[in-house]
Amino acid sequence: MMLVAISACAVCLLMALVRTMRGPTAFDRVLAVNAIGTLIILGIALHGFIMERPEFVDIALLYAILNFIGTFAVLKLFSTGSLGDAASSRKK
Amino acid sequence: MDAQLLISVLSGFFILLGVLALLIGALGLLRLPDVYCRIHAVGMIDTAGASFVILGLAIHEGISLVTVKLLFVGIFLFFTSPIATHAVAQVAHKSGVVPSGRNLAIAKTAKKPTGAEANPKQAAKIRSKVSRKSRGAS
Secondary structure, eight states, rough: OOHHHHHHHHHHHHHHHHHHHHHHHHHHHHHHHHHHHHHHHHHHHHHHHHTTTTTTHHHHHHHHHHHHHHHHHHHHHHHHHHHHOOOOOOHO | HHHHHHHHHHHHHHHHHHHHHHHHHHHHHHOOSHHHHHHHHHHHIIIIIIHHHHHHHHHHSSSSHHHHHHHHHHHHHHHHHHHHHHHHHHHHTTTTTTOSSHHHHHHHHHHHHHHHHOHHHHHHHHHHHHHHHHHHHH
């Protein structure tokens, strides 16, 4: 069961990778990278259960937080042109 | 023995349901025509797929610390992924990505001058009708 799930995760990841390469706008790519992050979280958790080492769930939790913050950082860079640091905002 | 069978059947059922949602969402991400449509598909991956797979893993594990961590991951994904997709939609709309398909606002602004050129009387009638309708709506 876990092997079926992790291979389906791999198939979905390849499909999202195709969208990342073909996406006409940058937002398609951000969206596809966000989906790839979610699929990798599930893959890490499933890999931990397959290898009988469920401690991998800690890494999945960390990666979930990083994925969320990374998406928001890229979106903020697109919408405002800076990441909100003092030097670039003073220049504006 | 019986409880073991029930646990494995339940966890397998939930993992397969989640995998189905993941495959549908990835197919939608690949095939749908537009950023806004693809956001819909990614929302399916992030909420339905991830939640069901994590629920299946938690049932498989039983009651332990690992289950608590898995539920933390599931709750975090369940609450933050809609926020992320909503932010993608907002930034895409703000930076001028137009939805594909029949766009009503663009069609109205394109049709108005041609109608006035062809038949000014009828155009004026249409415009008064439109203004009346908008007054009624407001």
